[in-house]
Amino acid sequence: MEVILEKHGVKELKEALIAAALVGKLAFVLLKDGAQAEDAVALLAKMQDPAFKAKVMAGVQGVEMLDDEIQDLKLPELLEIAQVIPELLVILKG
Numbered sequence: 001m002e003v004i005l006e007k008h009g010v011k012e013l014k015e016a017l018i019a020a021a022l023v024g025k026l027a028f029v030l031l032k033d034g035a036q037a038e039d040a041v042a043l044l045a046k047m048q049d050p051a052f053k054a055k056v057m058a059g060v061q062g063v064e065m066l067d068d069e070i071q072d073l074k075l076p077e078l079l080e081i082a083q084v085i086p087e088l089l090v091i092l093k094g
């Protein structure tokens with residue numbers, strides 16, 4: 001049972017990393033020329049994108065589990081989390 005919970009925590013952490021990359025990338029793109037009213041419009045428009053919204057919500061929903069998970073990370077879990085890095089790079093470069 002504990003193993004299942006830890007696996008779940010790893011999944012939440014990966015989802016949170018993806019959500020942070022998506023939101024961070026969007027904020028960077030929108031705010032690099034300063035904050036304008038249309039940035040808020042663009043953000044709202046982006047939240048209408050079901051794939052974007054689903055990933056951000058998945059990351060946000062698990063965030064309360066992350067404290068315990070980060071304090072309890074083991075090497076196999078780190079390796080599993082590292083598998084998310086290529087997806088993060090695609091988001092950040094895209």
Ligand SMILES: [Ca+2]
Nearest residue numbers: 030031034036
């Ligand atoms: Ca802007």
